[in-house]
Amino acid sequence: MTRLLAAMLLACIMTLPSSADDSGLIVAAGVDKKVSKKLTVGAELEFRSRNNWRTADRLALSLDAQYKLLSWLKAGAGYELLVDNNPEKISYHTDGDLNNWRPSYWGTRHRLNVTLTGTYTYKKRFSVSLRERYQFTCRPTHTTCRYDFDNAFWEDTDVNSRCKHVLRSRLKLEYDPRNCPVDPWASVEFFNTLKLEKTRVQVGADYKIKKKHTLTLYYRYQAVNGDEDETETDMHMVGLGYNFKF
Amino acid sequence: MKRAIKHITPSLACAIAIMLAATGCQKDDTNFDKVIAEYEALPDVDIEWDNSALTEAPDEPVTDEADEFFNDYVENTDFTSTIAIDYNGNTATVTGAVGGVVVETDGAHVTVTSAKGHVNYILSGSTTNGSFKIYSFNKYCITLSGVNITNPAGAAINSQSSKSCYIVLPHGTSSTLTDGATYTEVELEDQKAALFSEGQIIFSGSGSLTINATGKAGITSDDYLRFRPGPHINVTSTAGNGVKGKDAVYIDGGVLNITVSAAGAKGINSEGLVNVRGGRTTAIATGHTRIEGTDTTTCAAMKVDSVLNISGGTLRLKATGEGGKGINCNRSITLSGGDVAAVATGAKEAGSPKGVKCDQDMTMTGGRLYVYSAWATPLDVNGLLTVAGSHTKYESKKRSIDIQF
Numbered sequence: 001m002t003r004l005l006a007a008m009l010l011a012c013i014m015t016l017p018s019s020a021d022d023s024g025l026i027v028a029a030g031v032d033k034k035v036s037k038k039l040t041v042g043a044e045l046e047f048r049s050r051n052n053w054r055t056a057d058r059l060a061l062s063l064d065a066q067y068k069l070l071s072w073l074k075a076g077a078g079y080e081l082l083v084d085n086n087p088e089k090i091s092y093h094t095d096g097d098l099n100n101w102r103p104s105y106w107g108t109r110h111r112l113n114v115t116l117t118g119t120y121t122y123k124k125r126f127s128v129s130l131r132e133r134y135q136f137t138c139r140p141t142h143t144t145c146r147y148d149f150d151n152a153f154w155e156d157t158d159v160n161s162r163c164k165h166v167l168r169s170r171l172k173l174e175y176d177p178r179n180c181p182v183d184p185w186a187s188v189e190f191f192n193t194l195k196l197e198k199t200r201v202q203v204g205a206d207y208k209i210k211k212k213h214t215l216t217l218y219y220r221y222q223a224v225n226g227d228e229d230e231t232e233t234d235m236h237m238v239g240l241g242y243n244f245k246f
Numbered sequence: 247m248k249r250a251i252k253h254i255t256p257s258l259a260c261a262i263a264i265m266l267a268a269t270g271c272q273k274d275d276t277n278f279d280k281v282i283a284e285y286e287a288l289p290d291v292d293i294e295w296d297n298s299a300l301t302e303a304p305d306e307p308v309t310d311e312a313d314e315f316f317n318d319y320v321e322n323t324d325f326t327s328t329i330a331i332d333y334n335g336n337t338a339t340v341t342g343a344v345g346g347v348v349v350e351t352d353g354a355h356v357t358v359t360s361a362k363g364h365v366n367y368i369l370s371g372s373t374t375n376g377s378f379k380i381y382s383f384n385k386y387c388i389t390l391s392g393v394n395i396t397n398p399a400g401a402a403i404n405s406q407s408s409k410s411c412y413i414v415l416p417h418g419t420s421s422t423l424t425d426g427a428t429y430t431e432v433e434l435e436d437q438k439a440a441l442f443s444e445g446q447i448i449f450s451g452s453g454s455l456t457i458n459a460t461g462k463a464g465i466t467s468d469d470y471l472r473f474r475p476g477p478h479i480n481v482t483s484t485a486g487n488g489v490k491g492k493d494a495v496y497i498d499g500g501v502l503n504i505t506v507s508a509a510g511a512k513g514i515n516s517e518g519l520v521n522v523r524g525g526r527t528t529a530i531a532t533g534h535t536r537i538e539g540t541d542t543t544t545c546a547a548m549k550v551d552s553v554l555n556i557s558g559g560t561l562r563l564k565a566t567g568e569g570g571k572g573i574n575c576n577r578s579i580t581l582s583g584g585d586v587a588a589v590a591t592g593a594k595e596a597g598s599p600k601g602v603k604c605d606q607d608m609t610m611t612g613g614r615l616y617v618y619s620a621w622a623t624p625l626d627v628n629g630l631l632t633v634a635g636s637h638t639k640y641e642s643k644k645r646s647i648d649i650q651f
Binding site: 025047049050051053054055056057087088090098101103104147149150151152 | 270271272273274275276278281282285286593620621
């Protein structure tokens with residue numbers, strides 16, 4: 001298993017720079033508090049990079065709560081503050097001449113979500129879960145600057161506010177091997193607006209250092225199905241996570 | 247297994263630390279520094295009036311009487327008669343009497359009616375309410391011997407003669423001509439500038455002349471203008487063109503500094519051709535586009551309705567007003583020598599600023615041409631642009647083009 005983990009990490013790192021798509025890193029640290037037998041609250045801080053790991057992409061702080069409705073069904077809700085490093089935007093005239101250049105800028109978004117997760121466990125080793133999450137994300141108006149090549153000067157420009165509704169559907173398979181603290185898993189998740197906007201495939205493993213401490217390592221590939229106002233591209237990512245549960 | 251994992255945990259922690267240290271530190275923006283620098287580049291040539299002395303080869307008069315310009319050389323005419331007019335405040339004293347020449351004075355306003363040729367009128371002194379007006383059936387010479395004339399109601403010098411007018415600026419003299427903001431017009435007579443002539447005006451000598459035009463153009467001939475080597479002439483016009491030769495403008499030499507500021511005004515203007523073969527000429531047009539109904543007229547440091555030939559000299563032409571042009575030529579341009587810089591720094595709104603706008607062909611076989619436009623094509627040739635292959639430099643940037651031989 002150790003070799004498998006090391007090989008997986010190595011394979012991810014080695015293959016990413018050679019990929020035509022972008023690649024990045026996700027590092028997250030979270031804490032969960034079991035308030036009662038059925039209610040758990042948590043918080044997480046996450047950092048993402050892009051541009052083949054070289055550029056900071058996002059900082060996110062999330063708060064959530066999960067309530068166990070049934071033994072196999074959980075409901076949850078959360079809020080996330082996203083601080084994004086929005087990539088540059090370049091526009092051209094029809095003759096190919098440069099029109100405007102808006103450099104990258106940091107901006108915030110706010111996200112609310114509600115979640116319903118159903119889990120089926122087979123022989124206490126295998127589990128399959130389906131998570132349906134509705135998320136509502138709002139970007140407030142942000143004033144940044146752009147360069148106007150026609151008039152050769154910098155000017156202020158407003159990035160208009162925008163809200164977005166997304167339904168995320170995630171199917172996850174987990175395996176809990178006997179006498180092993182490492183639990184491998186794989187998932188596929190679809191992001192739907194009025195169309196399929198993004199598909200995310202992840203393969204990873206959770207390592208329970210102790211009962212309260214868990215490390216997670218995973219590989220993520222996400223394919224983006226275009227949105228003219230979004231600048232996301234297809235990405236390979238390596239994720240590292242730590243969770244403290246008490 | 248647990249033992250193995252315990253070993254891998256510190257390694258993972260180190261890996262995380264290294265990854266975090268190495269990631270996220272760079273920007274992923276396109277580096278537009280060079281592009282922006284090119285877009286914001288200022289002209290390489292700084293164009294301002296140059297009042298320094300100019301050393302130039304002496305002008306050799308044409309001696310062949312068959313030459314069409316033989317008559318343009320004051321040396322080829324023997325001015326045997328002289329009338330001196332000395333301005334002093336509101337009076338003018340006339341000295342010398344010539345048969346066939348009637349000189350009338352009204353205060354410091356002097357009117358000459360001449361039926362005799364070969365007369366040299368020597369003007370001196372100073373007046374703030376005077377003028378010199380001439381009707382002549384023959385060519386004549388006006389020597390500006392340190393005269394300072396201001397006419398609040400019209401042109402300072404007004405020639406209603408269609409014959410050659412030789413303006414001679416003696417060495418060591420400085421003369422000034424100033425018109426009024428409003429002209430009192432005379433029926434059936436033109437007065438289009440502070441210094442106006444119905445006939446051709448030929449400048450010679452080695453003195454200096456300053457023209458301050460506030461009502462109309464600085465210097466205008468309804469025939470042609472010739473600037474011979476030697477004189478130093480500064481022209482400022484706030485109401486009209488700088489210098490205009492209706493049929494042609496010949497710049498053979500001398501120092502010519504011009505600034506015009508009216509909307510749509512031209513520094514150097516001709517409805518015919520412009521021929522530059524020497525001297526140092528600086529023309530600056532600061533006016534914006536003149537809009538009259540649906541018609542728009544952009545300003546230009548040099549506007550040529552026919553052809554422009556440049557074979558020598560230094561030309562510094564700058565338009566700073568909206569839509570202004572360094573050179574605006576309706577027909578073809580030939581550049582075989584000289585050092586030419588044509589710069590347009592104005593904005594692009596009603597008019598499109600160009601370093602050079604040429605409606606027909608442009609041919610360059612020698613000299614240097616530097617063109618610049620802050621907001622539009624620096625060199626706009628509607629016909630064929632031909633640059634002889636022997637050039638030593640051809641540098642084309644976003645805002646400028648520099649061609650040198």
